[in-house]
Amino acid sequence: xxxxxxxxxxxxxxxxxxxxxxxxxxxxxxxxxxxxxxxxxxxxxxxxxxxxxxxxxxxxxxxxxxxxxxxxxxxxxxxxxxxxxxxxxxxxxxxxxxxxxxxxxxxxxxxxxxxxxxxxxxxxxxxxxxxxxxxxxxxxxxxxxxxxxxxxxxxxxxxxxxxxxxxxxxxxxxxxxxxxxxxxxxxxxxxxxxxxxxxxxxxxxxxxxxxxxxxxxxxxxxxxxxxxxxxxxxxxxxxxxxxxxxxxxxxxxxxxxxxxxxxxxxxxxxxxxxxxxxxxxxxxxxxxxxxxxxxxxxxxxx
Numbered sequence: 661x662x663x664x665x666x667x668x669x670x671x672x673x674x675x676x677x678x679x680x681x682x683x684x685x686x687x688x689x690x691x692x693x694x695x696x697x698x699x700x701x702x703x704x705x706x707x708x709x710x711x712x713x714x715x716x717x718x719x720x721x722x723x724x725x726x727x728x729x730x731x732x733x734x735x736x737x738x739x740x741x742x743x744x745x746x747x748x749x750x751x752x753x754x755x756x757x758x759x760x761x762x763x764x765x766x767x768x769x770x771x772x773x774x775x776x777x778x779x780x781x782x783x784x785x786x787x788x789x790x791x792x793x794x795x796x797x798x799x800x801x802x803x804x805x806x807x808x809x810x811x812x813x814x815x816x817x818x819x820x821x822x823x824x825x826x827x828x829x830x831x832x833x834x835x836x837x838x839x840x841x842x843x844x845x846x847x848x849x850x851x852x853x854x855x856x857x858x859x860x861x862x863x864x865x866x867x868x869x870x871x872x873x874x875x876x877x878x879x880x881x882x883x884x885x886x887x888x889x890x891x892x893x894x895x896x897x898x899x900x901x902x903x904x905x906x907x908x909x910x911x912x913x914x915x916x917x918x919x920x921x922x923x924x925x926x927x928x929x930x931x932x933x934x935x936x937x938x939x940x941x942x943x944x945x946x947x948x949x950x951x952x953x954x955x956x957x958x959x960x961x962x
Contacts, residue, residue, distance in 0.1 A: 842918025
């Protein structure tokens, strides 16, 4: 009698291999590090980095001349020195150097990492407060400001004062934001050669009405490829004292009304001229160019 064949047949090798490697991909990934473990790894890398680049780091940090620096300056300095930590680890390092969250970091805490042992770095990682304290909730609102639970009022928002300079200590005010900018096209003409339509010193620029006269002076200097400070801008070609525009004024202060569309700005004519620091016939010799011969004027217009 013929032998009966077994049903099912042999299983392919591919099927066996499929069962052998049926574990999910996440099973082969290491578990994510906790914030304490990330800070410990960051401190170890920072210690090695300080030992390798000790001379260059100290010479760079001594230029600040202070024992502390702001968070923004510290970020710029560390990125310039190429600290070998990730962005997440870098934020944890900032929390260690600024435990009170004042925005000022102590440089000595950074340099002292080089003297720490492995056990000391581990203790620092697990004793540093890495979670910011919760912000107090606001219960009631007032027209002038906000009220907290204890009844104290918070002052209303005002213009924010910038960070003081590390060298001179002077704080600069942040520039005002233009939420709905108005655009104008200003034709800047050198008053001495205003009769010539194709003079290279004449040009037009499209700016917003929040631009100051000093900003236009910088634009003129960049257009002329010269660093010129003794330049004044006037509203009339006579360049009189009445038509003089103060450098601190904006174009809107000068009466220039802008358009909402940048491709259709309102057009205005302004004049600029050089102003010598003292009266000198040689420096004022350009006045002779105001009255030119008709022949020369025809050549320049052609």
